[in-house]
Amino acid sequence: MMKIAVFHNYYQQLGGEDILFDDEKALLVGNGHKLKCMTRHNHEIGAKGRFNTAVATIWNKASYQAVKRLLEWQPQVAHFYNTFPLISPAAYYAARAMHVPVVQALQNYRLLCPGAFFLRDGRVCESCLGRLVPWPALARRCYRQSRAATAAVATMLAVHRVLKTWREVVDVYIAPTAFARQKFIEGGLPGERIVVKPNFIYTDPVPGDGKGGFALFVGRLSEEKGIKTMLAAWSRLDQSIPLKIVGAGPLEREVQDFMGRHPGLAYLGHQSVEEVLALMREAKVLVFPSEWYEGLPRTIIESLASGTPVIASRLGAMESVIEHGRTGLHFNPGKVEELAARVEWAFAHPMELELMRREARAEFEARYTAERNYQALMEVYQMAMERARVRRARG
Structure with missing residues (x-):
């Protein structure tokens, strides 16, 4: 069975990314795999202070070192869920330095939109899609209704677009739907490395008969x-x-x-x-x-x-x-x-x-069953390992 390192930054409130992280951890352990986890939580932001958090969002030096230490365990794959804001993209580079393939789940649109949801004033907004610098979000204070906080996110996105982090350092992305995959391709991510793997329900509920009439x-x-x-x-x-x-x-x-x-x-x-x-x-x-x-x-x-x-x-x-x-x-x-x-x-x-x-x-x-999800997840990991093997062979 595989050894897998998993990484996630929990939100303030339990969200879809958090539920998926917990469910997939249980799924992998239940199928006999060995896991080591690194988790952070947004409640830490207050203790770090706004300026330090903004800097860490772009490149968290402590996170880089912590990820390298964890990966001394030599897992076959490093699976990232949410790295924002406290883990940061520096973690990908730590995995690359340790020769561990990187898989990134795409459960929201943070890599394309500072607000993460293509949503503004209750309506769809794609003003920042495809832009090197997402300046419309900055003008509209799309993250936490704060220009300073939005500037930190926008800078992180712009810096890592220039560094080609999203295109070159992540081996495989996981999108939950074909629609999401297409949006990320429009935003500049490499389509050949975006796999559609839907979310799932860990415990299969019993189907009903709809006799309630409502x-x-x-x-x-x-x-x-x-x-x-x-x-x-x-x-x-x-x-x-x-x-x-x-x-x-x-x-x-x-x-x-x-x-x-x-x-x-x-x-x-x-x-x-x-x-x-x-x-x-x-x-x-x-x-x-x-x-x-x-x-x-x-x-x-x-x-x-x-x-x-x-x-x-x-x-x-x-x-x-x-x-x-x-x-x-x-x-x-x-x-x-x-x-x-x-x-x-x-x-x-x-x-x-x-x-x-x-x-x-x-x-x-x-x-959408756990069994189907497990099979698909193993295929994603195999794809990431093969891409990493080819990359190392090329030098």
């Missing part, structure tokens, strides 16, 4: 998630189509007020993972009206695993993952009438929806 939304209650579009669509629907909303966020009061004016609609607030999966099994459809690119939403994978079709905006990851007419339905983002029409169609066509349920579960089994 539509379900699960997610953050915020502008970019398309909450206002969904509520406007429901205001046009027949009151016999119930909706349940799970989540919290800045639009929570607006959601509560809307639900209170419309019978048959229920706001459930925060729910545990087990409670969410139980709701998904009972729901006729999951509504996913997001108006930004997303990464690969775990909510969609859980819905497919539950056998629940997804009505999703035709945008970014949602368009990549949901096949219209097979595992769900698409509508154009922000189009209220179109979303309402898709919901009406789903509730009026039970036989077609039942076929979609079977296809949704089949899609999960084909692409």
Whole structure:
């Protein structure tokens, strides 16, 4: 079995990158591999101070040395999840110095966008895509609404583009969707080294039957998630189509007020993972009206695993993952009438929806199980080791 070094900078709040890191660690250990981990956490930023953090974001000398010491263990692969801000790209160079192949997960768009999400004021923004220096982000204070913090990120990106870090020092990148892969190619990363490997669910949930008779939304209650579009669509629907909303966020009061004016609609607030999966099994459809690119939403994978079709905006990851007419339905983002029409169609066509349920579960089994993910991850590692071998042979 392989020895694998893994590296991750945790966020302030548990996010998709953090969950993937924890799940893939468990997956590798469960399959008999030996791991050594280096983790940092953003709560350390306060202790380091803003200036020191800004410098470390570009090149963390201490991280470089720490990575070299860890790699004296001689693993076959160094797998990086999030290096921002405290590990820094210096870690790649440490791995190269120790002759260890580098794999980098691309769970957000940080290498192309200082804000990481191609999102500004609740809408898609690609102003910095392909720029050597992402100056529009600096003008708009896209990272933490701070010009100084954004300048640190922008400088890190520009410096490492000049050094060709992204093109030459990373052996293989992992993108969660074909859409994300294409965006990174547009941003200048080498397409031949970007592999599409979707995220997964470590424990396979039991599929449901959709007999609850309601539509379900699960997610953050915020502008970019398309909450206002969904509520406007429901205001046009027949009151016999119930909706349940799970989540919290800045639009929570607006959601509560809307639900209170419309019978048959229920706001459930925060729910545990087990409670969410139980709701998904009972729901006729999951509504996913997001108006930004997303990464690969775990909510969609859980819905497919539950056998629940997804009505999703035709945008970014949602368009990549949901096949219209097979595992769900698409509508154009922000189009209220179109979303309402898709919901009406789903509730009026039970036989077609039942076929979609079977296809949704089949899609999960084909692409998003732990077993499939493990196989794909091993292929990525083999690709990275082969590329490193060829590079060393060339001198």
